[in-house]
Amino acid sequence: MTIATIVxxxxxxxxxxxxxxxDILFVLTQSATHGWRRGIVITAGLxxxxxxxxxxxxxxxxIIFKQSEAAFTTLxxxxxxxxxxxAYGALRAGATVVATxxxxxxxxxxxxxxxxxxxxxxxxxxxxxLAFLPQFTDAGQGSIEAQIVMLGALFMGSAFCAFSxxxxxxGTVSERLLKSExxxxxxxxxxxxxxxxxxxxxxxxxx
Numbered sequence: 001m002t003i004a005t006i007v008x009x010x011x012x013x014x015x016x017x018x019x020x021x022x023d024i025l026f027v028l029t030q031s032a033t034h035g036w037r038r039g040i041v042i043t044a045g046l047x048x049x050x051x052x053x054x055x056x057x058x059x060x061x062x063i064i065f066k067q068s069e070a071a072f073t074t075l076x077x078x079x080x081x082x083x084x085x086x087a088y089g090a091l092r093a094g095a096t097v098v099a100t101x102x103x104x105x106x107x108x109x110x111x112x113x114x115x116x117x118x119x120x121x122x123x124x125x126x127x128x129x130l131a132f133l134p135q136f137t138d139a140g141q142g143s144i145e146a147q148i149v150m151l152g153a154l155f156m157g158s159a160f161c162a163f164s165x166x167x168x169x170x171g172t173v174s175e176r177l178l179k180s181e182x183x184x185x186x187x188x189x190x191x192x193x194x195x196x197x198x199x200x201x202x203x204x205x206x207x
Contacts, residue, residue: 001141001150009136013155017162022201026118027163028170029194030111036171038111043163045115047156050129052120054152057129058145072123076203079121083199086114091192129155 017024023046031039119125129152137147 001136001138001147005136005138006154009151010154010158013158014162017159018166022122023119023159024163024166025194026115027166029190030114031167031170032173032190034106034111036168038106038108039167039171040164041108041111042115043160043167045112045117046119046163047115047160048112049116049119050125050152050156050159053126053129054133054149054156056126057133057152058148063130075121075123079118079123080199080203082117082121084196087192087196087199091189 027039027043027046030042133148133151133155134144136151137144141147
């Protein structure tokens with residue numbers, strides 16, 4: 001792949017990563033309620049989920065979701081159900097759940113897995129990759145599959161940088177708020193409402 005193609009792709013990826021969407025909103029709310037460190041862990045989970053979508057496009061599996069209404073519907077409903085589960089947890093959580101000063105914080109492994117599941121169960125990401133990545137490939141530059149994998153890796157790196165910056169900013173701003181039990185409760189309710197909204201958006205998504 002040429003340097004010009006790589007630079008253009010990375011620039012586009014960064015712009016897309018910073019644009020308002022479910023993933024960056026997910027990072028924003030989780031960083032605000034759990035702190036920037038766990039926000040970055042969730043970011044790592046989200047970006048790890050992109051490995052699945054990259055592989056799906058490279059192997060042609062994503063075409064199944066484009067052509068099969070049943071497969072698309074099943075995966076999006078699973079994703080919506082998971083988001084509603086997260087909403088339930090956030091809405092019933094007490095202040096100590098998100099305490100960052102020695103309280104009962106969620107383990108990093110759980111937060112990482114949350115990011116992975118959030119990303120993998122969104123079929124819109126697979127369809128986006130199917131439409132976006134091939135535009136930057138060139139059969140004259142070698143294996144298309146290898147180029148897809150490279151582009152997927154570049155997108156993951158771009159998304160990780162964008163989401164990590166978002167996590168740090170959101171976590172830093174909310175750090176003082178997290179010392180207040182009332183503020184923690186409000187942030188939990190906001191996070192729960194966001195999860196419900198994301199679940200509804202995913203459930204109503206069309207191919």
